[in-house]
Amino acid sequence: MAGLVIANWKMHGSTAAVAEFVDQWNRLPPLGHVDTVICPPYPYLAAVADAMTGMVLGAQNCAEADQGAFTGEVSADMLADWGCRYVLVGHSERRSLYGEGDAQVAIKARRVTAAGIKAVVCVGETLDNRESGGHEAVVGRQLQASLAEVPAAELVVAYEPVWAIGTGRVATPEQADGMHAVIRAHLHEQYGDAGNDVPIVYGGSVKPENAAELFQCPNIDGALVGGASLDAGSFWQIASAMGAGRA
Numbered sequence: 001m002a003g004l005v006i007a008n009w010k011m012h013g014s015t016a017a018v019a020e021f022v023d024q025w026n027r028l029p030p031l032g033h034v035d036t037v038i039c040p041p042y043p044y045l046a047a048v049a050d051a052m053t054g055m056v057l058g059a060q061n062c063a064e065a066d067q068g069a070f071t072g073e074v075s076a077d078m079l080a081d082w083g084c085r086y087v088l089v090g091h092s093e094r095r096s097l098y099g100e101g102d103a104q105v106a107i108k109a110r111r112v113t114a115a116g117i118k119a120v121v122c123v124g125e126t127l128d129n130r131e132s133g134g135h136e137a138v139v140g141r142q143l144q145a146s147l148a149e150v151p152a153a154e155l156v157v158a159y160e161p162v163w164a165i166g167t168g169r170v171a172t173p174e175q176a177d178g179m180h181a182v183i184r185a186h187l188h189e190q191y192g193d194a195g196n197d198v199p200i201v202y203g204g205s206v207k208p209e210n211a212a213e214l215f216q217c218p219n220i221d222g223a224l225v226g227g228a229s230l231d232a233g234s235f236w237q238i239a240s241a242m243g244a245g246r247a
């Protein structure tokens with residue numbers, strides 16, 4: 001499979017920043033052997049979709065409900081209608097800051113895949129979980145609870161250790177690859193051979209300086225990139241490192 005590198009801008013950006021990013025991105029050479037997805041905040045989806053070449057559109061979240069009186073919410077169907085092809089579900093910031101649990105993650109993932117687009121289901125352990133040796137069990141439970149009724153063909157799993165997100169503290173290649181192997185085994189158990197084709201991407205302080213080393217790991221199919229995705233040149237370098245690994 002081609003690599004997959006996803007930009008998560010979180011709540012960053014402005015009309016000017018989008019224009020600058022797009023202008024820089026569109027001047028960079030085309031990438032091979034890697035698919036790139038950009039998840040800007042909702043108000044900038046249109047500007048990004050209209051102007052950017054070579055990237056697929058994604059969103060950072062969606063509603064649990066499909067439609068109705070849910071002020072401030074945006075449904076998976078609306079995002080699909082808008083042209084989004086991926087939606088992040090269960091990002092650790094949604095879990096820790098907004099109290100989203102596995103049950104909500106499961107509903108959202110089903111909504112996204114029912115809309116005919118891909119759910120990027122984020123899982124990952126806290127530092128306490130890792131230091132106590134419970135990290136594999138925690139991630140296993142998150143997968144078990146989140147993936148019911150989510151078809152393998154519409155699924156991406158993002159392994160994002162909470163202690164590595166936005167901290168500058170990246171998992172070692174051995175830590176990341178080891179957990180990806182655990183996730184792959186879980187996917188195989190749940191989906192059979194179809195589970196082997198589900199991309200498993202790593203997220204947590206990925207930067208141009210550490211990307212190539214991570215992407216050499218056999219079980220890492222790409223990255224979910226936060227901070228470094230705000231700069232077109234840095235994001236391109238990360239995606240390029242992934243493409244080089246898959247050439």
Ligand code: PEP
Nearest residue numbers: 165166203204205226227
């Ligand atoms: C993320 O937001 O999913 C993320 C991995 O952020 P960062 O790359 O900044 O750690």
